[in-house]
Amino acid sequence: xxxxxxxxxxxxxFKVLKAWRNEPFPVYGPGRTLLLSIERAxxxxxxxxxxxxxxxxxxxxxxxxxxxxxxxAAHKKYYPGMLDNTVGGGLTTGEDPLKGVVREAVxxxxxxxxxxxxxxxxxxxxxxxxxxxxxxxxxxxxxVYDLLLPSDIIPTPGxxxxxxxxxxxxxxxxxxxxxxxxKPNCALVIIDFFIRHGILxxxxxxxxxxxxxxxxxxxxxxxx
Amino acid sequence: xxxxxxxxxxxxxFKVLKAWRNEPFPVYGPGRTLLLSIERAxxxxxxxxxxxxxxxxxxxxxxxxxxxxxxxAAHKKYYPGMLDNTVGGGLTTGEDPLKGVVREAVxxxxxxxxxxxxxxxxxxxxxxxxxxxxxxxxxxxxxVYDLLLPSDIIPTPGxxxxxxxxxxxxxxxxxxxxxxxxKPNCALVIIDFFIRHGILxxxxxxxxxxxxxxxxxxxxxxxx
Numbered sequence: 001x002x003x004x005x006x007x008x009x010x011x012x013x014f015k016v017l018k019a020w021r022n023e024p025f026p027v028y029g030p031g032r033t034l035l036l037s038i039e040r041a042x043x044x045x046x047x048x049x050x051x052x053x054x055x056x057x058x059x060x061x062x063x064x065x066x067x068x069x070x071x072x073a074a075h076k077k078y079y080p081g082m083l084d085n086t087v088g089g090g091l092t093t094g095e096d097p098l099k100g101v102v103r104e105a106v107x108x109x110x111x112x113x114x115x116x117x118x119x120x121x122x123x124x125x126x127x128x129x130x131x132x133x134x135x136x137x138x139x140x141x142x143x144v145y146d147l148l149l150p151s152d153i154i155p156t157p158g159x160x161x162x163x164x165x166x167x168x169x170x171x172x173x174x175x176x177x178x179x180x181x182x183k184p185n186c187a188l189v190i191i192d193f194f195i196r197h198g199i200l201x202x203x204x205x206x207x208x209x210x211x212x213x214x215x216x217x218x219x220x221x222x223x224x
Numbered sequence: 225x226x227x228x229x230x231x232x233x234x235x236x237x238f239k240v241l242k243a244w245r246n247e248p249f250p251v252y253g254p255g256r257t258l259l260l261s262i263e264r265a266x267x268x269x270x271x272x273x274x275x276x277x278x279x280x281x282x283x284x285x286x287x288x289x290x291x292x293x294x295x296x297a298a299h300k301k302y303y304p305g306m307l308d309n310t311v312g313g314g315l316t317t318g319e320d321p322l323k324g325v326v327r328e329a330v331x332x333x334x335x336x337x338x339x340x341x342x343x344x345x346x347x348x349x350x351x352x353x354x355x356x357x358x359x360x361x362x363x364x365x366x367x368v369y370d371l372l373l374p375s376d377i378i379p380t381p382g383x384x385x386x387x388x389x390x391x392x393x394x395x396x397x398x399x400x401x402x403x404x405x406x407k408p409n410c411a412l413v414i415i416d417f418f419i420r421h422g423i424l425x426x427x428x429x430x431x432x433x434x435x436x437x438x439x440x441x442x443x444x445x446x447x448x
Contacts, residue, residue, distance in 0.1 A: 121421070122426070124436060196348055197345070197347075202367055209448065210447075212349045212351070212440050213440050213442040213443065216440035217437060217442070218437040224433065
């Protein structure tokens with residue numbers, strides 16, 4: 001499989017293969033059986049379900065939530081410069097979600113590992129069918145974590161993935177969401193965060209029930 | 225409509241009409257339009273979607289969650305004596321979820337209204353197709369609230385609906401769930417609570433993704 005993808009990469013058959021990552025993504029069959037691994041860049045060609053971990057790091061000041069938003073680096077191939085969750089990334093073969101989110105939190109946001117292990121709370125999983133910039137339909141599962149930060153800890157770019165982190169209040173988040181400044185699947189993670197924290201409610205959002213259901217689509221294809 | 229139900233009640237055509245409640249339930253059409261109201265006892269005969277509000281009241285002791293479980297009164301028509309969420313009830317026509325949960329919290333658990341208004345957090349909505357004891361398929365939406373209680377507030381039975389309240393730790397909750405002691409739809413609310421609070425995780429539950437999706441079914445029939 002990898003050999004076939006590599007030769008297609010050389011021939012330039014598929015544009016997505018130019019973004020070769022050297023990250024093996026798992027391909028599951030019925031009953032969550034791991035069938036094989038596939039290079040991340042090629043996974044979209046086969047419509048397989050991908051799995052990621054995203055984390056919402058926030059503080060509470062005067063009873064109000066403020067959220068640490070990441071801005072994606074300008075050189076990124078997909079969604080350069082757009083806003084993102086505090087931490088996010090894909091799960092490679094054999095990596096469990098908690099290990100994945102700790103790794104990403106240390107790499108991308110330079111959070112101390114102990115702070116993440118102590119404070120990160122698994123808060124659910126969102127499931128949806130996305131159409132990312134590649135144009136290839138992408139069934140996706142994102143394991144979601146909340147990280148209520150101790151006051152002395154702030155994120156700082158730990159690798160080349162993030163341009164900067166900004167602490168936004170809820171009004172600023174909503175304005176940025178409405179203006180389409182967030183990478184689309186990161187916006188889903190934030191909407192789920194807003195629902196769980198009582199910011200988006202049945203009283204202030206007429207499509208509340210439908211939004212909740214669509215954030216948790218019953219996957220049509222095998223998942224982890 | 226009410227007249228037809230009442231005459232059928234007198235004739236004893238349908239057993240469910242014996243549990244007449246004098247509570248008007250809303251019937252919605254496409255686009256969340258309120259079409260009409262129907263007596264709660266008769267709603268199940270038509271398969272309409274019902275809407276409820278349930279609240280998880282809990283405390284945190286030494287970093288561990290303890291949950292205030294209600295035991296349903298022995299004289300209740302459905303699920304007598306079974307375990308229940310701290311507060312729960314149906315939404316009648318024109319009642320919004322927050323008002324409904326405050327009303328139920330005061331009536332059933334004798335919580336001071338101000339404590340509920342101050343501390344109840346809207347935490348999402350679960351959607352599912354239930355088959356309750358009536359045997360009639362019941363599409364249901366439950367608006368879920370979490371109430372982290374101040375240490376000096378405990379629930380006490382406020383009406384005839386609840387036998388008693390018991391403070392259970394997570395192990396005791398899981399044992400009671402596994403033994404089938406909870407009213408089934410209240411068990412769903414607790415599983416959702418366990419997911420949001422990081423008790424049920426991708427690492428300790430192999431069906432995590434499927435459970436999450438099934439707690440948020442895309443409603444087939446019109447809802448609020």
